[in-house]
Structures are given as C-alpha cells and as structure tokens.
Amino acid sequence: MQDNRINLLAKNLVNYSCSLKKGEKILIEAKGIDYMLVNALIKEVYAVGAYPFVEIYDNRVSRELLMGETKELAVLKAKYDAFRMADMDAYIGIRGGENCNELSDVPEANMKAESEFYSHPVHHEIRVKKTKWVILRYPNQGMAQQAGMSTDAFEEFYFNVCNLDYSKMDRAMDALKKRLDSADKVRIIAKDTDISFSIKGIGSKKCSSERNIPDGEIYTAPVKNSVNGVITYNAPSVEQGVKHENVSLTFKDGKIIKATGSHTDKLNAILDTDEGARYIGEFSFGVNPYIVKPMGDILFDEKISGSIHFTPGCCYDDCYNGNISAVHWDLVQIQTKEYGGGEIYLDGELIRKDGIFVTDDLKCLNPENLK
Numbered sequence: 530m531q532d533n534r535i536n537l538l539a540k541n542l543v544n545y546s547c548s549l550k551k552g553e554k555i556l557i558e559a560k561g562i563d564y565m566l567v568n569a570l571i572k573e574v575y576a577v578g579a580y581p582f583v584e585i586y587d588n589r590v591s592r593e594l595l596m597g598e599t600k601e602l603a604v605l606k607a608k609y610d611a612f613r614m615a616d617m618d619a620y621i622g623i624r625g626g627e628n629c630n631e632l633s634d635v636p637e638a639n640m641k642a643e644s645e646f647y648s649h650p651v652h653h654e655i656r657v658k659k660t661k662w663v664i665l666r667y668p669n670q671g672m673a674q675q676a677g678m679s680t681d682a683f684e685e686f687y688f689n690v691c692n693l694d695y696s697k698m699d700r701a702m703d704a705l706k707k708r709l710d711s712a713d714k715v716r717i718i719a720k721d722t723d724i725s726f727s728i729k730g731i732g733s734k735k736c737s738s739e740r741n742i743p744d745g746e747i748y749t750a751p752v753k754n755s756v757n758g759v760i761t762y763n764a765p766s767v768e769q770g771v772k773h774e775n776v777s778l779t780f781k782d783g784k785i786i787k788a789t790g791s792h793t794d795k796l797n798a799i800l801d802t803d804e805g806a807r808y809i810g811e812f813s814f815g816v817n818p819y820i821v822k823p824m825g826d827i828l829f830d831e832k833i834s835g836s837i838h839f840t841p842g843c844c845y846d847d848c849y850n851g852n853i854s855a856v857h858w859d860l861v862q863i864q865t866k867e868y869g870g871g872e873i874y875l876d877g878e879l880i881r882k883d884g885i886f887v888t889d890d891l892k893c894l895n896p897e898n899l900k
Contacts, residue, residue: 532565534688538742539569541692542621543577546663546738551578553618556660561588562625562667570621582617588631595632598639603646610651620660624828625667633770637798640769645802645855649843653857658846665691665742666828676824690743690819690829693900698816699737701893702747705814708891709733709749712875715812717760717837719864719871721777724758724839726751728812734847745817745832745899750850751809754783760839763868764823764830764861771795772825776860778841783808785841800841805854810844813837814881815861818896827859834896835865835884837873 543549555574559567567583574581614620632640656662666672673683713729733749761777776790785807790796800806815836823830831838842856864871865884873881880886886894893899 534692535566535569537692538688539566539573541695541738542663542665542742543570543573545695546740546742547619547621547661548739549574549577549579549619549661553579554616555579555581555619555621556614556617557581557583557621557623558586559584559623560586560591560625561631562623562669566623566667579619582613592631592635595635595639595643598635598642600642600646603642607647607650610647611655614651614655615659617656617660620656620662622662622664623667624664625669625672631770635770637769637795641802641855649855653843653855661739663738663740663742664828666826672824672826675826686819690817693817693819695738695744698745698899699735701899702735702737702816704890705747705886705894706733706735708875708880709747714874714876715751716874716877717839717862717871718874719761719862720763720869721761722759722862722871724756724760724780726757726783726809726812727755728752731848731850734845741828741832743817743820743829743832745820745834746813746815746838748811748813748845748848750811750844750848750852751783753808753850753852756780756783756809760862762839762860762862764833764836764863765825766827766830766858766860767825768799768858769795778860780809799856799858802856803854805852806842806856806858808841808852808854809839810842810850810852810854810857811838811840811848811859813840813859816894816899818899821865823861823863827861830861831859833861833863835881836861836863838862 571581668684668687673680716725728749731750736744736746738744759779765774774791778785779787815833817832820833838859838861840859842854844850844852870883
C-alpha cells in the first residue's frame, strides 16, 4: 500500500514547489531510490495534465561511469542533456542511496571534469536559470544511520520536515527579507569566527519549498570583494565523497587566502577548481524548526534552525554578485547555544543571538512560531 505521506509529498512537490501547469514538461531524475515516490510523482503530473519525463540512476553504475570520466566525455554528456533540459519547464531531482560514500574513491580529476564540464552547464546554466526546479533527498536506512536515528524515527522526522506548512514559513520570512534588501554591513561573531562584509544592493531570496525539500532558508550574497576576517564551520560537510570537519577560511578583500580542515589538501583542491571557488557566492540563514543538528546531508544541514551557511563558489542569478564558478559548496555554522552560540549584526544592530532572533519583527522566524 502506498504511504499517504509519500502521496502528500508528491502532491506538494508537483503543485506547490513546481507549480506545474497543464501542458508543461517536467524532468524527474531519481538517483538511488526505489519506485514509490517516482510513481506518486508521475500520477500527480498526469493529474494536472502535464508531461513527465523520467530518468532513474543506480549510484553504483554512476560510480563506474565516473571512474572513467574525462573532460571529453563530460562535454559530450552535457551536449545531449543540455538539449533536453532546455526544453523542460520544470525539474525534480531526488537523491538517495544507502551509502553516502559511494563516490569517495572516484579520482579528484574525474569529479572536477564532471562538475565543471557537465553539472555546471546543464544544471547551473540551464536548470537553475530556466526551469521551475526542486531538489530533495529520500529517506532510507543509510540516512537514518547517518542521522543517528532508527529507521522509523528518521522517516517520521523526514516527513515532518518535508510536509510542514511552508506557506506559513514563507509569510514569516517577509520581515527578514525586508531587512536584508535594505542592509549594507553584516558582521558574524562566533567561536573562532569574526567576519564582516557588505550585502548592499544584492537583494535576498526566500526559500520555502520552491527549490529544496526540505526547505527553510533565506539567502543573499556578499559584495564579492568585501569579505574580510575568519569563519570556522562546526557542521561536517561531505563534498566529492569526503567528509570535511572543522573547516576554517580566512578572507582578505573577498578572497580565501587560507583554508584548513580535517582534509586540508582536499579542501584546497576544491577551492582551486577555478578562480571563483575562492570567493563567496551565498550567505544564508537556516530556519527550519524541525532540523536542529547536522546529519552530513547538505539539503538538511543548510536548513538547521539557528544556522548560517557561507558558500564558496558560484552565486545565484537572483542574488547576483558577479562570482562564477563550477563550485557551490554550502558550508554550515550552527549558532545555537548547544553548538557554542554566535551573534549576527546588520548595520550594527544585533538581530540574532545564539540562533534566536531577538528583534520583535523577526521573532516570527523562531522555532516555536514555525511548527
């Protein structure tokens, strides 16, 4: 029997996240999951009179392909997939798989070719800019283990997170968006962190399930050359199959001039992908009330209530700061008391302390007001 929670998730993805309309075309890409959510999505797409196109990938097959990846192959794949993506009106990407380290032994040069010559042109240049898109992870035993939870408890957590009232969250974000749109100076203070930058003229974007599931962030970007100081991230981050911890970045006039962590060599290899990888493309507040600790999955971790992420690499067009890169690496700092606290100032005014918004207009974004 189909789980009603899956049916509700599919309905929300098609009708709310993608706002799919009759006659539109949608590409559904499913990696490492079974058929149930895919079939539920197909039924919802047909229900609105739209046209589903489906690709299902096995992560072990993807690994085998990447083991022989070259620039030439990545360019050819992009040539064909870009044509299809450009013809789509919407996109849903679902990621799963029991082993989050499935790609950990793929050579760095191969992963760089895939990122720079396939993912960037197909997804950053076409999918992100042209389609109505949403990305999500799908619950499984591997994710439950990663989160330190039983499978049943994790599934309950997952559907609470993914099926919450995002329209309520969207309204609550209005006050923070208004502040970010008019602000200039930002200062962030936390353990081993004191960093300042400008967001003047960049604007901001609310994320309330129209791009990611789970969702719950509002982002902007720093003026490219304005970042100075040090930030240390306290949430682990899996990138290119490697778990990075205690990443610390030092900035001068926008550029990362020093980077250290649990895998300093691999960290710097990512930051050396291209010139833009050593500049910041996104600054974001996480506000999802059900996500309170990291689980090593960025689609969840970047939404942690009381967190920020400060992202080396490519900016988004709707908060454009001129930084272009094949990299977009959401590194997370949690500022709740449990994780050492922290303070965020906009134009000299304290707006959040220890993960809790302190000004009257922003208190609507605190966890007790979003559940």
